Amino acid sequence: MDHDVDLLAQRVEKHRAKLDEEVTLLGMTEQRVAAAESDRQSAEREAQRLEVRAKEAKRDARRLASEAKRAQVRLEATDSDHAQAVKEAKSRGKTVAKRQRKLAEAEGAHAAAAAEAGSAAAAPTTKQPTQQPAKKATTARKRSTATPRTRTTKASTRSSSTARKAT
DSSP states (O other), X not given: XXXXXXXXXXXXXXXXXXXXXXXXXXHHHHHHHHHHHHHHHHHHHHHHHHHHHHHHHHHHHHHHHHHHHHHHHHHHHHHHHHHHHHXXXXXXXXXXXXXXXXXXXXXXXXXXXXXXXXXXXXXXXXXXXXXXXXXXXHHHHHHHHHSOOOOOSHHHHHHHHHHHHHO
């Protein structure tokens, strides 16, 4: 029986050694599990953070794309407006030059008429003073026929025909 007790004691020792080894391995595995869990949580937080940043980046990209479209529309509108303004400025410049020429012609005609009226008033006349306004009307008619009309618009046609009817 001693022999059985010794064998049983050896078996107990053998199982105790294996148990100790397994307990050590279990402890190391639990440490690895805890470290892996910590790494998993850290990776999960990082993944969520990056997901949020990716969504923000997409939203910013959409916002920037729409802002770029609006800026492009504004650019096209300002280009169009600039081209129209240049065209209008050119047209208005021509109109101003034309008006300046007409003003110079009118001032010249007025000065000539004033000089003629001044010389007529200075010359001794035997006619009655009531006939002088008729002479001014004649001068106005001469002025209107002496000035060449080059405009062909309705406004110029009306003004020239009205001037002829009045005289």
